[in-house]
Amino acid sequence: MMRNLRRAVRRAYRRSVDLSHPARSPLGSAVVNCAVYVDGARRPEDCPVDEALRRVRKLGDGAFVWVGLHEPTEEEFAGIAALFGLHPLAVQDAVTAHQRPKVVPYDDTLFSVFKTCRYVEHEELTASSEVVDTGELMVFTGGDFVITVRHGMHGSLGPLREALEGERAQLAKGPSAVLHALVDHVVDEYLEVADAMRGDMDAVEAAVFAENAGRGDAGRIYQLKRELLELKRAVAPLARPLQKLAGEPVPSVDAEVRPYFRDVADHLLRTVEQITAYDGLLDSILQAHLAQVTVAQNEDMRKITAWAAIVAVPTMVCGIYGMNFENMPELHWRYGYFMALGVMAVACLVIHRGFRRNGWL
Structure with missing residues (x-):
């Protein structure tokens, strides 16, 4: 089922509309999307956040609301925070961003922070090329709601929402299933970025061992190492939060969904190992380049x-x-x-x- 969901996400991304900027939001302000789900099915009518929550509370079990926001200001988020009873510390983190990946329970609400990554396409790696673009995704999960707050100009969740809506049985598991789909999507992005960086690694390695490589520029190697370090800072700290989601009882995470987080943790471990291997290879390439310069x-x-x-x-x-x-x-x-x-x-x-x-x- 999860493999089908991943394939559906990729297909949805290829045909999705870019909703990454608030100006493109169909609901105005920072709210990108707001929908009510009942037993895994989305209600067709759109409504304001307060009306959506009122409907969910009226419907009871099996219903929840998913609100998506992009870079809300403190004033824009204050009303939503009061409506859902979010903790002030979590609200402050969600608005200011620049947080480490973490999972923090607040009473019956779970606040999660994930780093999102995107590979920046470029014709040729230079000493100033941007390779990895990072953003942040904050998720509030409660018994009957999911609130996602994105920071950065990439990582639109529209395709993921569309793919989840095609998997009604999975979505019927409630907010914890949405949380799993979000973190699974984030880790899949890590894998894609790490795989894409392999081409840059091969290009740098080939340049170092080419003829007259001793005359080359070490700036490209340092730049790639800096970009790899940025990816590592996004990926490595997520291991502990995932272990917490997979092995410890936390608010708003159903016991039936908890084993799925172990699968995500395995994918994260693979990514960390791949990044560590890249880091070691870059160190070897840099040492080889310095040796060639000395020669x-x-x-x-x-x-x-x-x-x-x-x-x-x-x-x-x-x-x-x-x-x-x-x-x-x-x-x-x-x-x-x-x-x-x-x-x-x-x-x-x-x-x-x-x-x-x-x-x-």
């Missing part, structure tokens, strides 16, 4: 030294005969000048040949 510098120094030795011979001869002493050998000889030039040329050729034979030139 190239040594080659340059050997060439400079060899030419300095060659030039030293005529410099020495010219220095001696430039002292203008009266009793110097062959000073007044008719062919002395030509002999000196010949000795210097022969000496330089002999030294040059010796350096060439030893690989210095």
Whole structure:
């Protein structure tokens, strides 16, 4: 069932409308979507948040409301927070963002924070290329409601909502099933980003071991390592919250849904291992590049030294005969000048040949 849901999410993303910006919200302000679900089926009529909650409370068991928001201001979120009785600390975190992944229970409400990631397409990796774009997803889950708050210009949940609505049996499990679908979607994005970064890794590795790689720019390697670190900061801290969701009783998480979080935790572990392997490979690539730079510098120094030795011979001869002493050998000889030039040329050729034979030139 979960595999079918993942395939449905990918299909929905390919044909979905971008609702990532509040200006595109069909409901105005920061509210992107608000719908009532009864026994896994969405009620066709749209209504304001307060009316949706009133209907859900009237319908009772099997009904819940899912409200989606994008970067709400404190004033925009205050009414919703009061309506659903959200804890002020959680509300402050949801509005300000820049939080670490976490799962925090507040009475009968669960507040979850996840980092979202997106691979940024680029023709060629440079020292300033953006590879990973991150955002945040905050989720409030209660007995009869789910509130999602997104930060960042990617990661629209419209396709996920559409895919879930096609899996009525799963959606009938209530808010905890929505929470599982959200975190599963976030972890799948991690896997996609990590797989996409493999191409950049291969390009950097090929460039380092190409001909004249010692003359290359290490900036691309450092940039890719920085982007990988940003991905790691988003992925690694999620392990503990997932363990909590999978193994500990928490508010608004049904015991029937809890085993599904273990499957997500396995996918996260695979992603963490992949990122760790990438990090180690980048360290090896960087060390290889630095070693090649050192070798190239040594080659340059050997060439400079060899030419300095060659030039030293005529410099020495010219220095001696430039002292203008009266009793110097062959000073007044008719062919002395030509002999000196010949000795210097022969000496330089002999030294040059010796350096060439030893690989210095």
